[in-house]
Amino acid sequence: MVNAVGREMPEKIGSYTVRPFAGTGKAAKILPPVVSKRCPKLGPEDHNKLCKDLKEAIVKTGLKDGMTISFHHCFREGDMVIGQVLTAIRELGIKHLRFAPSAVVNIKNPSIVSFVKDGTIDRIEASGIRGELGDAVIDGLMDEPVILRPHGARPRAIETGDLQIDVAFIGASSSDEYGNCTGQIGPNACGSLGYAFVDASCAAQVVIVTDNLVEYPCCPTSISQQFVDYVVAVEQIGDPVKIGAGAARMTKNPRDLMIASKAADAIAASRLFKEGFSFQTGAGAISIACTNYLAERMEERGIHASFALGGMTANIIEMFKKGLVRVLECSQSFDAVAARAIAEYPNILEIDNSVYSNPYTKGSMLDKLNFGVLGALEVDTDFNINILTGMSGEMMGGLGGGPDVADGADISIVTIPVIRGRTPSIVPKVFTCCTPGESVAMVVTEAGIALNPKHKYYEMLREDFEAAGIATVTIQYLCDLALSYTGVPKPIETTDKVVAVVEYRDGTVIDVIRQIKR
Amino acid sequence: MEHKTSLKRTGLYVSGTNPVNMIQASFYNEDCMIFDMEDSVPLAEKDAARLLIYRMLRDHRPVGKYIIIRVNGIYSEYIDEDLEAAVRAKPDAIRIPKVEYENEVKMIDEKITRIEKEAGIEEGSIELWCNIESYLGVLNAYEIASASPRVVALALGAEDFTASMKAQRTKSGQEIFYARNAVLMACRKAGVEAIDAVFSDINDVEGLKADTALTKNLGFDGKTIVHPRQIDVVNSFFTPSVKEIKYAQRVLEAVEEGKRLKKGAVTLDGGMIDKPMELRALTTLAQARAAGIKV
Numbered sequence: 057m058v059n060a061v062g063r064e065m066p067e068k069i070g071s072y073t074v075r076p077f078a079g080t081g082k083a084a085k086i087l088p089p090v091v092s093k094r095c096p097k098l099g100p101e102d103h104n105k106l107c108k109d110l111k112e113a114i115v116k117t118g119l120k121d122g123m124t125i126s127f128h129h130c131f132r133e134g135d136m137v138i139g140q141v142l143t144a145i146r147e148l149g150i151k152h153l154r155f156a157p158s159a160v161v162n163i164k165n166p167s168i169v170s171f172v173k174d175g176t177i178d179r180i181e182a183s184g185i186r187g188e189l190g191d192a193v194i195d196g197l198m199d200e201p202v203i204l205r206p207h208g209a210r211p212r213a214i215e216t217g218d219l220q221i222d223v224a225f226i227g228a229s230s231s232d233e234y235g236n237c238t239g240q241i242g243p244n245a246c247g248s249l250g251y252a253f254v255d256a257s258c259a260a261q262v263v264i265v266t267d268n269l270v271e272y273p274c275c276p277t278s279i280s281q282q283f284v285d286y287v288v289a290v291e292q293i294g295d296p297v298k299i300g301a302g303a304a305r306m307t308k309n310p311r312d313l314m315i316a317s318k319a320a321d322a323i324a325a326s327r328l329f330k331e332g333f334s335f336q337t338g339a340g341a342i343s344i345a346c347t348n349y350l351a352e353r354m355e356e357r358g359i360h361a362s363f364a365l366g367g368m369t370a371n372i373i374e375m376f377k378k379g380l381v382r383v384l385e386c387s388q389s390f391d392a393v394a395a396r397a398i399a400e401y402p403n404i405l406e407i408d409n410s411v412y413s414n415p416y417t418k419g420s421m422l423d424k425l426n427f428g429v430l431g432a433l434e435v436d437t438d439f440n441i442n443i444l445t446g447m448s449g450e451m452m453g454g455l456g457g458g459p460d461v462a463d464g465a466d467i468s469i470v471t472i473p474v475i476r477g478r479t480p481s482i483v484p485k486v487f488t489c490c491t492p493g494e495s496v497a498m499v500v501t502e503a504g505i506a507l508n509p510k511h512k513y514y515e516m517l518r519e520d521f522e523a524a525g526i527a528t529v530t531i532q533y534l535c536d537l538a539l540s541y542t543g544v545p546k547p548i549e550t551t552d553k554v555v556a557v558v559e560y561r562d563g564t565v566i567d568v569i570r571q572i573k574r
Numbered sequence: 575m576e577h578k579t580s581l582k583r584t585g586l587y588v589s590g591t592n593p594v595n596m597i598q599a600s601f602y603n604e605d606c607m608i609f610d611m612e613d614s615v616p617l618a619e620k621d622a623a624r625l626l627i628y629r630m631l632r633d634h635r636p637v638g639k640y641i642i643i644r645v646n647g648i649y650s651e652y653i654d655e656d657l658e659a660a661v662r663a664k665p666d667a668i669r670i671p672k673v674e675y676e677n678e679v680k681m682i683d684e685k686i687t688r689i690e691k692e693a694g695i696e697e698g699s700i701e702l703w704c705n706i707e708s709y710l711g712v713l714n715a716y717e718i719a720s721a722s723p724r725v726v727a728l729a730l731g732a733e734d735f736t737a738s739m740k741a742q743r744t745k746s747g748q749e750i751f752y753a754r755n756a757v758l759m760a761c762r763k764a765g766v767e768a769i770d771a772v773f774s775d776i777n778d779v780e781g782l783k784a785d786t787a788l789t790k791n792l793g794f795d796g797k798t799i800v801h802p803r804q805i806d807v808v809n810s811f812f813t814p815s816v817k818e819i820k821y822a823q824r825v826l827e828a829v830e831e832g833k834r835l836k837k838g839a840v841t842l843d844g845g846m847i848d849k850p851m852e853l854r855a856l857t858t859l860a861q862a863r864a865a866g867i868k869v
Contacts, residue, residue: 308803310602310803310805314601314602478594502601502602540634541634
């Protein structure tokens, strides 16, 4: 069958039943049945949650073959929880688990691939996979397709029962022995634990893994003892350098600076750029630079934002300190400065990922967002975005919150260079469609800005740009320009085997990724 | 030629060894792109750079830029092959390193003329920028600038100049102050444009600002730059203020009025408007337009 963005896909992939993407906002109108609520459950009778090691905790949770385990990704590339837990599970001989972290994990030692090969894991559901695992999956490592969901889709899937978690392992940089825990303090602080909240409240069993056991009660507390079954102290939960030491730094790449500056100009030209506006800029090199340029435009015009949303970086904390932003709604902290800030300022809030991005709530923060700045690997002439696969079809990234932000924000801005090295970034058709073009307001490149004529605010933006003297080009012009330099790449050949399913935020399937023919 | 700009505020060097940078540089805000076959190209890559620059300009000529190719030195073993490729790539200008004598310009001019003829390119269409990079170049600047109608600009090269003087290169630039003025005066006398030397510390924005302020105040038409990060800073110094724009408009209005009334001498605010004032006003408005100011 063919979905609303013209992608062909089977109706059933392994045990996965496909609901085709029907357009933004189309599927969300059907309220799913409530099938998953955390059941009342008593804690240990002796009130002792503290286990001597991971194996004891795993045994106590009753984890068995075929169950589902989850992790959060707030330690990013510095995560040392997943490897330790999977190793303990392997040593206990538990097999055929569904592995469901909140986002991309690229841990190398031990490698996730080894847990797939020995049968510890046989299904993966995440926001993206890359590195060795990505290569192995795209080469057909697994029998069941990997299910990739953007941030907003994961809490939806958990709450609707698409993804029922048996045991959630939650790394916390500090915890007391009764399970009150946080990511804000401790030697391996990661900041917001926003992505773990839904796991804590919905998983049948919750295990806190920490390397900093503190006196009861742990303060500040992000996840409360009421959700926690067991606590394990290990030697180390993360590598602070890879978690994000110091402040994320401003790029010096002139091309990226130029794109960032143009994106800030585009925001400043919009009539929505006014006192009390809101924004989300993200953590990529262009995004951080764009945040800085945006701060300059705000100071020049005397405009203040009501809130900034999503992953926080040091430069957004700086804007907050200057009084340029009233509230920071922080689902993730991308560097050490942002990680510390939640504990320091009452108006910097640690928010649940569901509150941030889930389209199936009574109101997510994205619904109130004016501007969202996104990155991409490829954009096509229909403004569809690929943030997963590279030009050889390899898995390169994760969906993150991109599809959610594009849909939720009034004005979604994709920042992307026209070409990267010898690879075109603006193409006739993206290899993998992750975000539907209809939700993308504009594409900002070093060679010009293309407005999407099919976006809901096209006319408004066109008028605003004209008034501000900002010239635009067509997306076709950018595509032709890119291809004039690089030539037309040979199409990637695939087999019929679907190795990954790309879900949209409403749970429908926007695209599938097939095995690459070698 | 439609792709030419009238401004020479910034001339960015782009190495012929790096195709990605050559493409990217065409998207920045510099007025002039200088595709380099000389110092930035290792000896082993001279032929590759020559070919890349040729193909870049034939197939992907950047739009809206003044295109310059810097060839290798006049007495180097590469100069003839460089000129063969450079002329056929049809840039707006060829930039000759370390020019010291009038007859060097004439020699290059003849070679270019021959290649233009062979390639069916309009004779004399390719302009020349001469790098003044030694005390001899400074002393002979006027002769160099007026050696051929192709010469449209002299560009001061401070590093080699200070070496030739046995001077120390400093950020304040006192050691090149005389050379700057001497080159400027030669340019003004010969009626060609004067391009100032690079400020090579790309991480020192404040230093670049101070240096460019001097460049502008002395009277240079533009500055050679070595990194894209320097473009906007340098351009901003050559962007006229509202007061300057208004004055320029009044000058031109007075000139037009004079022409309409067939007046011999035109005055403004009690002073006479001469040709240089009119030219300065035209430059001011061109600079304003290039900076995106509606005039």
